[in-house]
Amino acid sequence: VSSVLSKTPLSLYKAGEKPLATVDEVRDSLSGLEGISVKATGTGNDVAFQIRAGDDGKDKEVRNTRRNQIYNALSAKFGKDNIAVVKTDFIGSNFSKGLVLGSIVLVLATLALICVYATIRFKWDLALAAVLAIIHDALIMVAFVTFTQMEFSSITVAAILTIIGYSINDTVVVLDRIRENIKICNLKSFKDIWDLSQSEMISRTIITTVTTLLAVLSLYIFTTGSMKDFALVLAVGMISGVYSTIYIAGSFACLCRRNWKPSDEVKQTV
Numbered sequence: 001v002s003s004v005l006s007k008t009p010l011s012l013y014k015a016g017e018k019p020l021a022t023v024d025e026v027r028d029s030l031s032g033l034e035g036i037s038v039k040a041t042g043t044g045n046d047v048a049f050q051i052r053a054g055d056d057g058k059d060k061e062v063r064n065t066r067r068n069q070i071y072n073a074l075s076a077k078f079g080k081d082n083i084a085v086v087k088t089d090f091i092g093s094n095f096s097k098g099l100v101l102g103s104i105v106l107v108l109a110t111l112a113l114i115c116v117y118a119t120i121r122f123k124w125d126l127a128l129a130a131v132l133a134i135i136h137d138a139l140i141m142v143a144f145v146t147f148t149q150m151e152f153s154s155i156t157v158a159a160i161l162t163i164i165g166y167s168i169n170d171t172v173v174v175l176d177r178i179r180e181n182i183k184i185c186n187l188k189s190f191k192d193i194w195d196l197s198q199s200e201m202i203s204r205t206i207i208t209t210v211t212t213l214l215a216v217l218s219l220y221i222f223t224t225g226s227m228k229d230f231a232l233v234l235a236v237g238m239i240s241g242v243y244s245t246i247y248i249a250g251s252f253a254c255l256c257r258r259n260w261k262p263s264d265e266v267k268q269t270v
Helices: 025-029 060-078 094-120 124-146 156-182 190-222 228-255
Strands: 004-012 037-041 048-055 083-085 089-091
Touching: 025 037, 025 048, 025 060, 048 060, 060 083, 094 124, 094 156, 124 156, 124 228, 156 190, 156 228, 190 228
Parallel strands: none
Antiparallel strands: 004 048, 004 083, 004 089, 037 048
């Protein structure tokens, strides 16, 4: 965001039997102002509208004028008694850049630590397969947030970091089973060992994910605002995590060990 972002959530309350305002009605009332975007949060009597208006952020009088223009336009449409300004924030470009930079640093640091942990516990190729899988999950979540035009905030970053930790757990469980199967199974290729290990663990992966999704969906259904967005991003990340554990990590590991032979385990452990 290159300019100051004015986030002004306004709640439009029901007056008598008059229905609550819709997001289209709010947008229509502000159509005469430039650079305005409107997003509805919550449902029913808990509905609120987040209104964003860009300005250069250098002149306080301009910011106040912009805020008054929004309030007056809404008052003319819905009446002053039906409008409540919950909060007004002015966020500058430095804050936005700091959030983006901090998010990138946090994600990269997390990936690096996970890579170190996986390399110590397994071999480098399996560690890299696990890291590629969680990078895939993080990118899927960022793409979802961008596609749905959801607000990118610290809540979103928290959801991404949560899924990175959740997804690596699934992958590590499969890698542990591979290590055990290499010792006890007389299979000639690493692909066969991976297929066997996935078959043994697939029910555990699906049941665990579905159980966790039930809790996440309850958050999505019974909460509003940023918590609702957090739950939605988590759900997308969990589904992506199942896919990446089975297909992304597995495909890369099999590619790295395409020439693997059981005799190799005499020289090294997994």
